Amino acid sequence: QKEVEQNSGPLSVPEGAIASLNCTYSDRGSQSFFWYRQYSGKSPELIMFIYSNGDKEDGRFTAQLNKASQYVSLLIRDSQPSDSATYLCAVKANAGKSTFGDGTTLTVKP
């Protein structure tokens, strides 16, 4: 079992729809959870982080964390073609290295 697993893609949604990206992790000691967006040929950039159970909203993005289920998700509302990218879930136990999932490629069709 991988330490961080993301739902297999690619994921395709129409413009204006909600895109839902999911991630599960195996280390119950994980404390910090991150979502990165990576455009083709570019390096990853942080879009959301969450530390506590529940929802965290930032503009069109909502991160959801459920530590009991070891599950973290990212919702993108009103999806735009510019959201088309690979989304990486990352998990950290404490200070130190992050463990990344394999990523989910999202395509938003106009």
Added chain:
Amino acid sequence: SAVISQKPSRDICQRGTSLTIQCQVDSQVTMMFWYRQQPGQSLTLIATANQGSEATYESGFVIDKFPISRPNLTFSTLTVSNMSPEDSSIYLCSVEQRSTEAFFGQGTRLTVV
């Protein structure tokens, strides 16, 4: 957020040679990491660059192949030694501030011929 300058941005190298990649940060950071990302795949951590001491390598990566230096809190280098075509990949420098989110350099696209 930290501003990271990584160079070279790309290179084409002959097999058997070595390439050194530099990572410069505009502020002092606690943690610096080196990742590899092969086409269509996620990030694989090579090692944690420790300031003033030997790097901590992940399983499958060794110092003889990927020597790392970190002379201070703002700079690190990764050398890919005795390269083969299998080393063709994107290499990424990453830093963390306040023990939270990671920031990435622009990456180095390496092709070994």
